[in-house]
Amino acid sequence: MNNVRKSTTRIRPVKRVQNTDRGHDYDEGFQILRRAITEIFYKNAKSLSFELLYRTAYNLTLHQHGERLYEDVKSVIANYLESVAESTIVPAFVGTTTVTTSLHSMEGNADGGASFLKTVKLLWDDYTAAMTMISYALYYLDDKLPKYNLPRVTVMGLDLYRDKIIRSEKYPIQNHLITSMLNQIQLERHGDVIDRSAIKQAVSMLCELVDPTTKESVYVTDFETKYLETSTAFYQVESQTLTTNYDAPEFMRRVEKRLEEEEERTTHCLAMVSEPKIRNIVETQLIANNLTIVMEMPNTGLEHMLTSDKFEDLSRMYKLFSRVATGLTEMKSEISKYILHCGTEINRRVQADSGSTAPSDNKQRSTATAIRWVEQVLVLQAKFDRILDVAANKDKSFQTTFNEAFEQFINENAKSAEFISLYIDENLKKGLKGKTEDEVDDILDKTIMLFRFLRDKDVFERYYKQHLAKRLLFNRSVSDDAERGMLSKLKRECGYQFTNKLEGMFNDMRLSAEMNTNFKEYLDHSTKEYDLEPSVTVLTSTFWPMNLSGVPKCIMPPKVMDACRAFEQFYFARHSGRRLTWQCQMGTADVKAQFQSSKHILNVSTYAMLVLLLFNDAQDGLTAEHMLELTSIPKPDLHRTLQSLACAKYKILTKQSKGRDIAPEDVFKVNEGFTANLARIKIQSVASKVETDTERKHTQSKVDEERQHQIEAAIVRIMKDRKQMEHNLLIAEVTKQLSARFLPNPVMTKKRIEALIDREYLERSPDDRRAYRYLA
Amino acid sequence: MPPKRKASMTNNKTKKPKTIPKKKSTVAVATHLYEEWFQGYADNDTDLGITPEGMQRFLTDMGANLESIDSILVAWKLSLGRMGYISKQEWMEAMENWNVQSTDQFKSMLPIWQAELANDEVFRQLYLYTFAYAKTTGQKSMDVDIALVLWDLLFETRCAHIPKFVEFIRDVRPVKVINKDQWSSLLDFIKTIPYNLEGYDSTLSWPVLFDDYAHWRKQKDL
Numbered sequence: 001m002n003n004v005r006k007s008t009t010r011i012r013p014v015k016r017v018q019n020t021d022r023g024h025d026y027d028e029g030f031q032i033l034r035r036a037i038t039e040i041f042y043k044n045a046k047s048l049s050f051e052l053l054y055r056t057a058y059n060l061t062l063h064q065h066g067e068r069l070y071e072d073v074k075s076v077i078a079n080y081l082e083s084v085a086e087s088t089i090v091p092a093f094v095g096t097t098t099v100t101t102s103l104h105s106m107e108g109n110a111d112g113g114a115s116f117l118k119t120v121k122l123l124w125d126d127y128t129a130a131m132t133m134i135s136y137a138l139y140y141l142d143d144k145l146p147k148y149n150l151p152r153v154t155v156m157g158l159d160l161y162r163d164k165i166i167r168s169e170k171y172p173i174q175n176h177l178i179t180s181m182l183n184q185i186q187l188e189r190h191g192d193v194i195d196r197s198a199i200k201q202a203v204s205m206l207c208e209l210v211d212p213t214t215k216e217s218v219y220v221t222d223f224e225t226k227y228l229e230t231s232t233a234f235y236q237v238e239s240q241t242l243t244t245n246y247d248a249p250e251f252m253r254r255v256e257k258r259l260e261e262e263e264e265r266t267t268h269c270l271a272m273v274s275e276p277k278i279r280n281i282v283e284t285q286l287i288a289n290n291l292t293i294v295m296e297m298p299n300t301g302l303e304h305m306l307t308s309d310k311f312e313d314l315s316r317m318y319k320l321f322s323r324v325a326t327g328l329t330e331m332k333s334e335i336s337k338y339i340l341h342c343g344t345e346i347n348r349r350v351q352a353d354s355g356s357t358a359p360s361d362n363k364q365r366s367t368a369t370a371i372r373w374v375e376q377v378l379v380l381q382a383k384f385d386r387i388l389d390v391a392a393n394k395d396k397s398f399q400t401t402f403n404e405a406f407e408q409f410i411n412e413n414a415k416s417a418e419f420i421s422l423y424i425d426e427n428l429k430k431g432l433k434g435k436t437e438d439e440v441d442d443i444l445d446k447t448i449m450l451f452r453f454l455r456d457k458d459v460f461e462r463y464y465k466q467h468l469a470k471r472l473l474f475n476r477s478v479s480d481d482a483e484r485g486m487l488s489k490l491k492r493e494c495g496y497q498f499t500n501k502l503e504g505m506f507n508d509m510r511l512s513a514e515m516n517t518n519f520k521e522y523l524d525h526s527t528k529e530y531d532l533e534p535s536v537t538v539l540t541s542t543f544w545p546m547n548l549s550g551v552p553k554c555i556m557p558p559k560v561m562d563a564c565r566a567f568e569q570f571y572f573a574r575h576s577g578r579r580l581t582w583q584c585q586m587g588t589a590d591v592k593a594q595f596q597s598s599k600h601i602l603n604v605s606t607y608a609m610l611v612l613l614l615f616n617d618a619q620d621g622l623t624a625e626h627m628l629e630l631t632s633i634p635k636p637d638l639h640r641t642l643q644s645l646a647c648a649k650y651k652i653l654t655k656q657s658k659g660r661d662i663a664p665e666d667v668f669k670v671n672e673g674f675t676a677n678l679a680r681i682k683i684q685s686v687a688s689k690v691e692t693d694t695e696r697k698h699t700q701s702k703v704d705e706e707r708q709h710q711i712e713a714a715i716v717r718i719m720k721d722r723k724q725m726e727h728n729l730l731i732a733e734v735t736k737q738l739s740a741r742f743l744p745n746p747v748m749t750k751k752r753i754e755a756l757i758d759r760e761y762l763e764r765s766p767d768d769r770r771a772y773r774y775l776a
Numbered sequence: 777m778p779p780k781r782k783a784s785m786t787n788n789k790t791k792k793p794k795t796i797p798k799k800k801s802t803v804a805v806a807t808h809l810y811e812e813w814f815q816g817y818a819d820n821d822t823d824l825g826i827t828p829e830g831m832q833r834f835l836t837d838m839g840a841n842l843e844s845i846d847s848i849l850v851a852w853k854l855s856l857g858r859m860g861y862i863s864k865q866e867w868m869e870a871m872e873n874w875n876v877q878s879t880d881q882f883k884s885m886l887p888i889w890q891a892e893l894a895n896d897e898v899f900r901q902l903y904l905y906t907f908a909y910a911k912t913t914g915q916k917s918m919d920v921d922i923a924l925v926l927w928d929l930l931f932e933t934r935c936a937h938i939p940k941f942v943e944f945i946r947d948v949r950p951v952k953v954i955n956k957d958q959w960s961s962l963l964d965f966i967k968t969i970p971y972n973l974e975g976y977d978s979t980l981s982w983p984v985l986f987d988d989y990a991h992w993r994k995q996k997d998l
Contacts, residue, residue: 727981746979754984
């Protein structure tokens, strides 16, 4: 441990490397890089050392040469691109630079066009690969670029490519590029097969480049605009071709095909951003511009499709038209017109029918006409229900349009309320016989649907009441359940008020049935002998549609009178404070008749019974005039009764004169030789039929009278609530409140307001002429 | 006295003519004068007071033109209830109100009254009064023929509508009577709707009678 010498260690400063010639370093460094870049571009990257390049770039950047390096690199690349454009791309130009639409000039260019695109694509692929490598080499610089506000190397590369190749100012590369692509597409549109990959690659290339001003891809700014332009032109021509050469169904099929084709093409070789735009073009040119043309094509257009139930075509039309804004509106309006046309036809046929038949058959025919009308409308409705379902995809707006059209033509027919009531009447009397409950329900439901379309529901109510009364009193209903079913449906539709009276009628019938049983017992226990078996139906007057005051008392034979009096006694014993009025025109009677060779029981109306009984005392026959005196039956009714007895199928009486007309001095005798197969014969007399014009007027005036009351009640109700109201608002409110029953005529409403002013329910507001005030 | 009317009916007496305060001392003297004056015109066969014949004389003496609006104007100012008649009570009250002692004094008031009519509001009061005054008492509405005459009388040439309206009613005869609402609405109608019927619409709240008039005018293209 002895030889340790104390040594002084000095710490010397590090020797600095003197970097005096920075520029010299730069040039050297840059040379390396420049050579390297060129090698990379010529695909000789293998021979390079990545480490060297990276280090060089790193050093240069570190020594604050970043910007200069960047710019120099940029110019190297730019030069390269220019040279390669001249050497590779320009020679690959094919043919002309105009987009041709004629097939001949295109065909020759087809392959050429594709190969040009491929050339460009190759260049692009090489270039992008090279740029990647370069950017790796310049990685350090790349990182620092944001500091200098310069785009990254890759971006710079893309921009250079864009400006030197695609948008080259020296060579018309862009033109050729775009034209080739468009030509290829045109060829495909005309049915040729093309190399889609070429276009696809070109598209992807363009998509990567960005336009500096719009920030959109070059695809959009350079290619897409032109593409859309040429497509529009193409489809304009196509539109012409298709509409002139093909009928409606074929046209639509081809349009569908075109749409599919374009979508497919866009998906497979263009950018999806173009999809909505090209679709719009096709839709506008082929569909929107041709809506009317297609629909109105003779023999194959919309009308034909509707008439012949071409559901598939209609469905296709619906799908196509739903693509354009006004398509469905137009289609709806055309269909609406068609429905109206059919409806007007149906209405017209009814007019023609009722005008052409002989007067004597008129009554019979006209019921049939009514039924026919209803059935035709129901058929039409079923058809359009099906169309709505199958073709229009249950589109609600279509349903509304259909309904409006139906409503319009149904209400144009003044007799529709009557017809519908007659249809129901017919069904409830005979038609529903033998049908299952479901079928019955179905028919009634359909009629309710028609009923909904009626605007003047109060008119329907009146007719329904009349028909129902006859059904109930003459016991013509085929099924009580069906009657009640119908009633409950009406109640659901219109509320309690509507069916209140109808239910009352049913009630009366039920009560009368009970009463009759009691009455029979009463008769059994009474001492007096009656030759006949009376059966009485008591009707509450407010429910039943009769003219009470209008019926004059007819003279009944004493036996009948006795029975009537007996009933009155019986009835008043049970109910006090009521008044009974005998209605001779609505009853029936069973009369035992003995003819020469046979006995029959005749089921006849009360009037007919009175007439027949007269003959018991008049063996030589009676004149019509005499009978009139004896019975006091109103003349038209008497004539009708006599006709039913003497001129109908079963001739109980003989009539002196020929034909149906009855003159006062016509003599009637009992037809002694009458025979028939049945023991019990029903003589029809009062059937429900379509009204004559006079009857209509009468009904209408009753309806109007009722309406006036309704309107006044509504006005008072509204004014009481609001106290003051402006004229137009009042009219609108009245209309709204009454709309469930009928559409009030504004003039009638106005008149009612004036009447109420006169009766001092209302007054005109002193401040505002247009308003009314309620007077308590 | 005319039969009792509903309370609302007396609305036509919307404005009482101006009253001049009277002095008590002169009351008795005046009454006597009035009575005498009254007797000069009254029909002594009846107890209705002054009857149409006497009325005519009275009006003529007053300088009122019988064919013109004057007769109604005077009636209004005197608050008369029934056209063509002046009851004693009405006479006495009226003369007291106006504090008129002589025919000449009365005569001098007429021009003042006539001048007042230039005022629309005054005319309106007169017009509304005329309905109750001139219609047959006991009825609610006025006979259409009387109405036509009155309209001609009241409006003379004031308004272009009136002759046409009268013609319309004579031509078409849409109604038999004119009710109060129609009468009073007519005045508003003339004021609001121009002669050429521009802006007239049957959806407005005018009575249906006017709708028919407008329709008739349009049809005749007048």
